[in-house]
Each structure stands twice: as C-alpha cells, then as structure tokens.
C-alpha cells in the first residue's frame with residue numbers, strides 16, 4: 001500500500017529527478033520540474049512536481065517553504081502558457097490510497113487539449 005508519511009527515495013519521480021529514468025521535460029526552474037505523463041489521459045497530460053522531497057499534497061502544504069509553494073503555484077500558469085492551453089485546463093492532485101495516488105512524490109496532473117468531462121471517475 002502507498003505510504004504517504006515516509007518519503008521513499010526510490011519512487012519513480014525521485015528517479016526521474018535524478019535522471020535515472022528518462023522523462024520528456026516541459027518546464028523546469030529551481031524548485032519545479034514538469035514532464036509528460038507516460039500514460040496520458042488527455043491530449044495534454046503533464047506531471048508537475050517539486051524538486052524537493054514531499055510525499056503528498058499534505059506533506060507539501062505543511063512542510064514546504066512559502067517560497068517553494070508560491071513558485072510551484074506560479075509555475076502552473078507558465079506551463080499552461082508553454083503548452084498553449086489558452087482555453088483552459090484541469091489540475092488534479094491525488095492524495096493517498098483513497099485519492100488514487102500511485103507515486104508517493106507530491107505531484108499535480110495538468111490535463112487539457114480536449115473538452116474534459118466530469119471531475120470524478122470511479
């Protein structure tokens with residue numbers, strides 16, 4: 001079962017950040033890395049992650065510096081611009097088992113490029 005209380009240094013996104021696994025970069029700054037999801041759920045599906053180690057949104061919002069939180073939130077709009085998502089997009093962060101989180105490194109999904117349906121899937 002996913003553990004969102006103890007950071008796993010060998011999770012897939014940690015390996016992507018260490019360049020141990022390749023990824024298709026969309027955006028990067030000092031605090032944030034964004035790359036294409038390997039299994040896209042929409043024509044545009046990007047994963048946005050902090051470079052520092054946080055297990056989930058709960059961990060990030062509790063323990064990241066204000067500067068890191070602001071930088072990540074501001075990155076979202078920049079990434080939307082890069083991807084030309086002028087008509088809009090959706091961001092999602094799955095938290096824990098019930099939320100469907102599979103990778104225990106905090107991430108935000110950015111989805112777009114088509115008209116999206118209802119938010120909740122089964």
Ligand code: 5GP
Pocket residue numbers: 012021023024035036037038039040047093094100101102103104
């Ligand atoms: P979660 O279910 O944790 O919210 O989302 C994890 C996401 O990571 C999934 O959408 C999955 O397709 C993506 N993913 C898993 N492994 C890899 C990988 O090795 N590379 C990339 N680019 N995405 C991955």
